[in-house]
Amino acid sequence: ELKVEQNPLFLSMQEGKNYTIYCNYSTTSDRLYWYRQDPGKSLESLFVLLSNGAVKQEGRLMASLDTKARLSTLHITAAVHDLSATYFCAVERSQGGSEKLVFGKGTKLTVNP
Amino acid sequence: NAGVMQNPRHLVRRRGQEARLRCSPMKGHSHVYWYRQLPEEGLKFMVYLQKENIIDESGMPKERFSAEFPKEGPSILRIQQVVRGDSAAYFCASSPTRDPKRELFFGEGSRLTVL
Numbered sequence: 001e002l003k004v005e006q007n008p009l010f011l012s013m014q015e016g017k018n019y020t021i022y023c024n025y026s027t028t029s030d031r032l033y034w035y036r037q038d039p040g041k042s043l044e045s046l047f048v049l050l051s052n053g054a055v056k057q058e059g060r061l062m063a064s065l066d067t068k069a070r071l072s073t074l075h076i077t078a079a080v081h082d083l084s085a086t087y088f089c090a091v092e093r094s095q096g097g098s099e100k101l102v103f104g105k106g107t108k109l110t111v112n113p
Numbered sequence: 114n115a116g117v118m119q120n121p122r123h124l125v126r127r128r129g130q131e132a133r134l135r136c137s138p139m140k141g142h143s144h145v146y147w148y149r150q151l152p153e154e155g156l157k158f159m160v161y162l163q164k165e166n167i168i169d170e171s172g173m174p175k176e177r178f179s180a181e182f183p184k185e186g187p188s189i190l191r192i193q194q195v196v197r198g199d200s201a202a203y204f205c206a207s208s209p210t211r212d213p214k215r216e217l218f219f220g221e222g223s224r225l226t227v228l
Binding site for chain 2: 004031033035041042043044045048088090092095096097098099100101102103104105106
């Protein structure tokens with residue numbers, strides 16, 4: 001059974017600081033997704049990582065994927081208050097012609113002024 | 114191009130009643146997924162449908178829950194005889210056919226409260 005673990009689950013940081021969120025998963029997969037969720041809202045797609053060594057950047061966020069280590073990171077550079085949200089990683093599980101996402105529990109990020 | 118539309122956004126039911134949640138996928142998308150989110154948790158897969166077909170329902174409870182995606186109209190997730198443990202946010206997502214990224218686009222969710 002595919003398990004996805006994120007850490008930390010809660011992160012409080014000051015504006016201007018850098019930090020990394022980690023996403024480990026238990027079985028082989030070549031696709032990993034990062035989503036952002038604001039309270040009471042839907043999930044917004046941030047990154048789709050499709051291969052080993054993939055690195056994508058958007059603004060102050062950068063995501064990477066190491067399929068050999070079964071690890072993805074979401075790095076936050078010079079955090080700003082607007083980045084406060086919950087961030088989920090999700091790993092694709094393919095089985096019997098069906099692909100579905102298995103989500104981590106999420107990392108609740110609070111950026112303090 | 115409208116996004117994934119879900120309704121109702123909020124639904125309150127008493128124990129034993131039925132809940133029906135609707136999802137209209139994005140235009141051109143033929144794959145629909147339903148996920149459930151409990152408070153402070155990640156999303157858990159329930160069911161994957163294509164038009165008139167259930168592809169994978171391995172995440173759906175065997176009793177009281179059913180889903181359909183008819184040829185015409187929205188996908189429906191139906192919960193019969195609701196219990197308090199069914200209180201959650203139910204998200205629908207869609208994706209287009211032949212998308213190599215297989216990216217999912219999520220709706221705003223339907224928040225079910227069972228009294």
